[in-house]
Amino acid sequence: MLQVSDVTCRIGNRAIIERVTFKVPSGGKLALFGSSGSGKTTVLKVLAQTLPPSGGTAVLDGASLISDRGPARGIMVWQNHVLFEHLTVAENVAFGLIARNEPEANIRKKVDEILDKIGLPGFAGRKLAGLSGGERARVAFARAFILQPPLLLLDEVFSNIDVATKALLYGLIDEYAKLPRNHVVFVSHNHDEVVALADHIAILEGGQIKESGALKDVFRSPATIYGALIVPDKLSLSCRVKSQADGRLVVDTGFGELAAERPATETRIRDGADGFLVFAKNDASIARTKGEGTIWGTFLRVLPLTKQRAQVVLRVGDAPLAIEVPQEQAVGLDAGGTIYLRVTGTFFPRG
């Protein structure tokens, strides 16, 4: 089990991450999800023992990742791979083993095995200069996998990688995580990667964890706007609670009033609270006239998706939205004209 508790990193008076807390069970794959600059990489660097935190603890199977001396147990695959350009593929892969003074015969055997496994047989003596982006990613993964670390840390490693390499790496990560006492923490701001790889998630914004837990729980009943928007194909509109009755809310979007559900875990929402209405792309439909429970916007364009469905792109205030509707609803709309939407969604307070 990896237990991260109240980890804080400060530069001067500025907190890069603050009281970050989450846990990953043995065999778990946790996605650290968040926008750029939210502090995701800083968390990984703390776990990789390359950045001492200002406070907090990180314990892996009973031993501290922060105060313990000796080689790092969390091995990181870095964004842009950070390979050592003056070394060959084999020397890059073997770097950690050489640092650990492994016998040379062992190193050679392990390097050959891992290069075979990662799909780079015969690459041992090659210089990095001629390698493609996908091949370089494989070398970076081989360099980490060869050390068989109990904690694998991945920092946005799947961007700019071809589909075949991505599939191979997903498979290897799954295989690695199934081994006893192994853990994976990976950073991403890509929904597809999270869905494909993670079984746990921690959502980081402004250096703080906004929501964390098992991915299926967050998908089923998100507690915050951050959790709600992690679910694929969700959209949001800024709004304010106007009134509430019988457990349902009426929210004002500024472009019409809509009925909204409460989030599963939020019991107290006051009238006038600011927040977001979150709804699925296909939970909106086009109404021909303005009426109760509709909002209005400006129609921009329509794109056919299948024979039955179309994507309608519109703007509500300044917010662009792309909803999915049946083809027949998308017929006869005028570019630049007013369009009315009927939307059902869930309200999440801001913050």
Added chain:
Amino acid sequence: MRNPPVAWDAPRLPLVGTGGIVLLVLIPIATIVILGYSQLSAVRPYLAVIDVPISVVMGLAVAVAVTVASLFIAAAIRWARSPFPMWAYTVFLTPAAIPPLLLAFGYAGAANIGGVQQGPVLVAVAQFVVFLPLGVFATLRRVTALSDDLIPAAVNLGVTPISAILTVVAPQIMRELVLIATAIFILGFSDAVFTLFLAGPTPTFGQVMNGLSLGAANNLAFAVGIFYVCIVVFAIMVGTFVALLGNARR
């Protein structure tokens, strides 16, 4: 029909650079060689100036010491967790901004007062101080182009930061390090060689090294040494003020 005028573009620069090097470096060397073979007796006194091995060994020692120190200082600046303070840059640059002659007087004065024996070791120390800023800034320019995560990545794989600098950073900038060492060797060597060649065949470099003494000029040396210290303090004050002003405006 006249050809259109050729633009003064980048591809011509290597040609011009090569021409400049031939004119300023290779022709003087070739002249010495030709003169050396045709009129050896005339050149011999000047060749004595080189005074192998002291000057060559000392030059090499200073060049290697400056290059290695520059590598570690530049790496420390590059991978420091917090931005390197402006006043520290000023301190680093100070020796390079002081005329070598003034610095030499300062050293001589300080050595006389402190009872330190003047000689090649003190010259090497002075040269090290003068050339270190050049070495650091030349190295820093190259290491800045390396990845932010280079040393952390190596450390994460199990080596110490010092080992990471030697095994990961140094090999990647080896060509630049050799160039820096060569430049410093030539600069240090030329300090004496140019002066003595142009002044005349005597005294030799060795005589200067071993006989460096200000004799009756102790008081002058002391005054110049104090003046040097004042300049350093003033430079630090100005640098700090500029840094603070910059921070306040940010």
